Amino acid sequence: MDPTDSHDDALANRIMRYASSKSSDLPAFPSDDADSLRSDNEYEEGDEEVEEVEEISEMDLLQHLDASMPPIFLAQELFNEDVDSKSFNVLTADNGNELFHKGYTCLEDVIDPAMIQAVREWGTHMFKTGQMDRASGKHNQEEDPFREGSARGDYTIWVSPGSKFLEQSPALNQCVEWFSKRLHEDLVKLVHLHGQAEYQLAYYPPDSSHYERHRDSFPTNDREDRDQRRITAIVYFNPDWKQGDGGELRIFDKGLGDEEEKQIDIAPKAGHCVLFLSGVMDHAVLPSFNERIALTSWYR
Ligand SMILES: O=C(O)CCC(=O)C(=O)O
Ligand SMILES: [Fe+2]
Incomplete structure (x- = not known):
């Protein structure tokens, strides 16, 4: 058997397990059913590669997926045709084009000072009175087993419409x-x-807190x-930001084909x-x- 085939099959399984663990309305993954699992002594030497794949990190998985198809080509299929940019509230035609061709775009001064x-x-x-949750940690680790607990140093709260926090502020x-x-x-x-x-307010304390390289979805x-x-959208609330304060958002732009990755x-x-x-x-x-404050929203 071609070893890459079994690797791919195991990888597909891994993705399915990951997807089903993330979504409450997907049906239970068949092999999660204890009765359908083999007992330990039914595993043979040839099964070892499955164990190895269990170790795969989210970034390895993404690299593997990217190698088969640049992710921007997939995402471009989700763009609508004949978009009338004149009817936009806040975006420009350039923003739309950049998002489509490069995968990212920026706007300035979207919020009043x-x-x-x-x-x-x-x-x-909210941070100083202990009302924000550390984003890393056990709870998060269970939700997202691929990511190291130390991957991010920020504190967050969810602030979706209807949340009591929005009445406070x-x-x-x-x-x-x-x-x-x-x-x-x-x-x-x-x-x-x-x-x-989904909307989340994040506070990064000034102790070199950071968030390691990651992607927000598959x-x-x-x-x-x-x-x-x-789509991820982030707006910043740091009025006196100056060079040396750090906390820059680093985007890794892979370009297309064999182009070298740019940072x-x-x-x-602010704004x-x-x-x-x-x-x-x-x-x-x-x-x-x-101190670095950001409001992030994720659209599905
Ligand atoms: O605050 C930022 O600039 C990025 C935050 C981020 O990547 C995330 O919350 O997923
Ligand atoms: Fe992110």
Whole structure:
């Protein structure tokens, strides 16, 4: 048997297990049924390679998937045709083109400075009073077994519409509305989305906290797929950011074909908004030496 075949089969199994562990409405994975599993002494020497594949990290898995098809080509299949950019609320035609061709794009000054200050103060207060959760840790590790517990040093809260936190901070509520209404309406015109979105406020303490290279979802071209995030949008609340404060968002731009990977560092300046294709762009947050606050939304 060609060893790559069994590797691929095991990999496909791994992806299915991962996908089913992430989604509550998928049917149970057949081999999760204890009765259908072989007992330990039914495993033979030839089964060892399955054990090896169990060790595969999320990044290895993504590299393997990328090698068979550049993820941007898959994501491009989800873009709508004949988009009328004149009808956008906040995006420009250039933003749409960049998102399609490069996988990421930036907007400036999307939030009013007074609101930025108010959200920053509220976020800092929430952190200092112990009301934000460390994003890494046991709970997160169970949800996402591939990722190292030390991969991220930020503290987060979910702030989806209806959350009690949005009643506490009218400024944050307005920011979430910008994401959930103005930006979401544009993105629905540009890309095939199902309408679900998640919003998270993150606080990075000034102790060189960072977030290691990762991707926010698996690449997909399946219009019916509701599990994978499609677009990530982040806006920053750091009014006095200066060179040396760190905390830049690093985007790893693989280009197409044999092009060399480029690293694009984006300063987390107040009111700047970065958008990228969640299943396409690897990214990281560089060590931050000043308090760093960001609001992220993921659209499916
Ligand atoms: O805050 C940022 O710039 C990126 C955060 C991020 O990558 C994430 O939360 O998945
Ligand atoms: Fe991310």
